[in-house]
Every structure is written in structure tokens, then in C-alpha cells.
Amino acid sequence: MTLAPAFGQALPFLVGVRTDYTHETNRELLFQLCAALVREELGNAETWKQAGGSAIRFAQSAMTRGIGVERDKLLTRNVEYHLQVSDALERYGEDAQLGSGKLTVLIECGGSGYLKIGPAIEAMEAEAEGLGSAFYWTLTHALYKVMRLYNHDDALMYEEQMHEYAAEDDEENQGQYEFPEVEKALPECIRKTLKRDFREGKAHDRALLRQHRKGQFKDWIGRLRRIEQLARLPLKQSREYLEEGHYDQPPLPCLLVCFKEHDAIVACFDEESQSMLECSSEPTLCAIFSPSNPAEVRNALRIVARFIQINADLFSLVETIHEAHHADSSLDRSESLLRAA
Amino acid sequence: MARREMTREELAALFMAKAAEAPPAANLILARHLQCKESCDLSSAIAEAAQRYAGTDRTLLQAPPELLSPLA
Numbered sequence: 489m490t491l492a493p494a495f496g497q498a499l500p501f502l503v504g505v506r507t508d509y510t511h512e513t514n515r516e517l518l519f520q521l522c523a524a525l526v527r528e529e530l531g532n533a534e535t536w537k538q539a540g541g542s543a544i545r546f547a548q549s550a551m552t553r554g555i556g557v558e559r560d561k562l563l564t565r566n567v568e569y570h571l572q573v574s575d576a577l578e579r580y581g582e583d584a585q586l587g588s589g590k591l592t593v594l595i596e597c598g599g600s601g602y603l604k605i606g607p608a609i610e611a612m613e614a615e616a617e618g619l620g621s622a623f624y625w626t627l628t629h630a631l632y633k634v635m636r637l638y639n640h641d642d643a644l645m646y647e648e649q650m651h652e653y654a655a656e657d658d659e660e661n662q663g664q665y666e667f668p669e670v671e672k673a674l675p676e677c678i679r680k681t682l683k684r685d686f687r688e689g690k691a692h693d694r695a696l697l698r699q700h701r702k703g704q705f706k707d708w709i710g711r712l713r714r715i716e717q718l719a720r721l722p723l724k725q726s727r728e729y730l731e732e733g734h735y736d737q738p739p740l741p742c743l744l745v746c747f748k749e750h751d752a753i754v755a756c757f758d759e760e761s762q763s764m765l766e767c768s769s770e771p772t773l774c775a776i777f778s779p780s781n782p783a784e785v786r787n788a789l790r791i792v793a794r795f796i797q798i799n800a801d802l803f804s805l806v807e808t809i810h811e812a813h814h815a816d817s818s819l820d821r822s823e824s825l826l827r828a829a
Numbered sequence: 830m831a832r833r834e835m836t837r838e839e840l841a842a843l844f845m846a847k848a849a850e851a852p853p854a855a856n857l858i859l860a861r862h863l864q865c866k867e868s869c870d871l872s873s874a875i876a877e878a879a880q881r882y883a884g885t886d887r888t889l890l891q892a893p894p895e896l897l898s899p900l901a
Binding site: 517519529 | 844849856
């Protein structure tokens with residue numbers, strides 16, 4: 489069968505028609521950013537060639553190169569982060585220009601990671617009393633410095649809130665409340681250390697971890713030590729700008745830490761996460777800088793680099809812990825993502 | 830002779846020179862359109878219409894009858 493050729497006027501040919509357009513508002517800032525990325529050795533002539541003359545593509549490739557393939561894969565497997573460089577920040581739910589030649593680098597969390605730490609604590613407690621709780625508290629306090637977690641603390645607060653709601657409600661509705669009983673769900677070593685003196689507890693934990701740093705759990709303790717050291721770096725984010733943003737809530741949690749599958753902490757997270765995406769949340773990381781000021785660029789890059797490295801160390805520790813106890817971390821994470829959605 | 834790659838300093842200088850240049854006219858027109866409510870509404874309407882056309886087989890593009898037989 490021979491098909492007649494299509495009539496040229498029936499449908500217009502698309503050959504030669506541009507399929508993409510790029511426009512750059514505040515293009516001088518974009519090019520200054522590209523120059524800064526080159527000076528900081530994140531992009532080079534090869535990156536520029538591959539970008540095909542697009543400054544946006546160049547900046548994206550340079551930043552992706554800075555993150556690195558392996559770290560990118562590790563983070564993608566475990567958590568959902570969005571990194572953005574912008575000339576605007578949210579003000580009352582709408583984007584407002586920063587002005588004065590400033591840019592902001594933001595990292596937002598769209599789906600939290602998952603750590604089931606109970607089996608690891610149990611194994612460490614079997615090695616030495618207090619070692620499991622020392623590991624847990626040290627990790628928790630190090631991570632508090634750089635990201636929001638959802639852990640026993642949030643679950644306890646949620647439970648307290650439930651009790652308050654129930655107390656204020658009519659008597660006939662009292663029976664409808666189910667309380668998660670978070671404290672009962674905690675491992676004994678954590679329950680025992682919940683209300684101890686912070687400074688004393690910290691010194692005790694540090695000594696115990698140091699004592700066991702060459703023992704059976706040297707790998708986990710070594711990774712924890714690295715996270716702790718990175719978290720201690722005095723890098724100041726631009727949180728004051730976020731206060732003017734009037735966000736509805738703090739950043740979304742980057743990590744859900746529970747002790748057992750489907751325990752009371754997971755149950756509380758399930759309940760609370762249903763409304764987490766309904767209102768605006770502060771970004772997880774915010775650094776404002778002027779691309780023409782090398783010191784500000786370097787500071788912003790250090791803040792981002794530290795955050796990415798801590799996350800890479802954290803999720804590599806999470807995978808190691810889950811592998812040691814045959815937990816399927818990828819399955820757990822997708823479940824928690826669904827919960828967040 | 831193989832072309833020499835730009836050094837880091839040369840590439841940074843190239844970007845700084847571009848930063849100082851006036852934006853191209855096409856870029857300005859596009860930026861103006863993207864800031865204009867009517868233009869944004871029009872482009873959304875076209876995109877929606879194209880989606881509706883591509884997503885259903887209710888509407889068929891009329892082929893000129895004297896050259897090709899209609900498809901429906």
C-alpha cells in the first residue's frame with residue numbers, strides 16, 4: 489500500500505520552531521553567580537561548553553557537580569530535598585524580591601528520611617550499659633543543630649496536646665480520644681535518661697562513647713563523631729530573613745526517628761504529617777549572599793556543603809544501621825513519604 | 830591546532846562581562862510578557878486548549894477534503 493504524502497498546509501511543520509525559551513530576570517545576578525561558581529572551582533570551561541551557552545544550565549551543572557554523583561544518589565535514596573538559588577524569598581505566602589544584589593540559597597525538605605534506631609540501641613546496650621542511649625542522645629543533639637527531626641520529643645508533645653484537647657472537650661466525647669502512650673514505647677535506657685541533667689548526661693555519654701570507639705561499634709561511633717564535629721562548626725544561617733517571611737510552621741522534619749516499626753512515634757507522625765503540607769513551612773536551610781562578594785559566597789557555600797555532608801554521613805549511617813538489622817530502609821522511606829504527602 | 834580551553838580566570842571574566850552587558854531585546858520582551866497578566870492568561874489558555882485537544886479524540890483537525898479523505 490502506498491500512502492499519499494501529507495498535505496503541507498494541513499498541519500504546520502514544527503521543524504525550525506524553537507521548543508524552549510530561556511529568559512533571565514536579574515541576569516546580572518545570574519552571571520555573577522556563574523562567575524562565583526567558577527572562582528570556587530565548581531564549574532569550568534567544560535561545564536560551560538556542556539551548558540550550550542545557557543547560564544542557568546551552567547549554574548545547575550556546577551552545583552550538581554559540587555554535590556557529587558555518589559552523595560546525590562545516597563540522598564535521593566533516603567530523603568527528598570530541593571535546592572534552589574533565587575533572587576526572591578517568601579513574604580506572607582508570596583515571593584518578594586530580595587534586592588540589593590542579593591541571592592538566597594534554600595534547601596527545602598519534601599519528604600523525610602527514616603531511621604529505626606531501636607535494634608541498634610539494643611545491640612549497643614548489650615555491649616555496655618548506657619552505650620545505646622549515649623549514641624542516641626549524642627546523635628539527636630548533633631542533628632538538632634542543623635535540621636529538624638521528628639522523634640520521641642515531638643511525639644511526647646503531640647500526646648500532651650491530645651490530653652489538653654481531651655480535657656477541654658465535652659465529657660461525652662472523652663471516650664473518643666486515643667492516646668499514643670509514647671513514654672511506654674521508649675526503650676528503657678532512653679526512658680531512664682529522659683529527665684537527667686543535660687550537661688552531666690552529655691559528659692557521661694561522651695566518656696562512654698570514647699571508651700568504646702575502638703570496640704565492636706567503632707564504625708557507627710566513628711560516623712557519629714564526624715556528624716557531631718560537622719554540626720559544631722559555627723556557621724550562621726540567615727534565619728532573621730525567615731522571621732519576616734511569616735511562615736505557618738517550622739521546617740518540615742528531615743528525619744523520622746523511631747525505635748520500632750509502627751511504634752507510638754510513627755503513629756504520632758502519621759497523625760501530624762497529614763496536615764504538614766497544608767500550610768507554608770520554613771525552608772530547612774537559608775543562606776543569603778551577594779554573588780559579587782567572595783566572602784559571602786564562600787560562607788554560603790560552606791553552609792550548604794556542611795549540610796550536604798552531614799546528610800550524607802547521616803544517611804550512610806542510617807543505611808549501615810538498617811543493613812545490620814536487615815531492615816528495608818528504602819521501603820520504610822517511601823512509606824514515610826506517603827505519610828508526609 | 831587544538832583550541833586552548835578557557836582558564837578559570839578567563840571564564841570568570843567572561844561571566845562578569847556578560848553580567849555588565851545590557852540584556853538582549855528578546856529576553857526583555859519575554860520578561861515583559863511573563864510579568865503581564867494578560868499574556869500569562871493567554872498562554873495558559875492556549876496550553877489548556879492544546880491539552881484538551883491532545884487528551885481527547887472528540888475534536889479532530891479538519892483535513893482539506895479535496896486532498897485527503899476525512900479521518901472521521
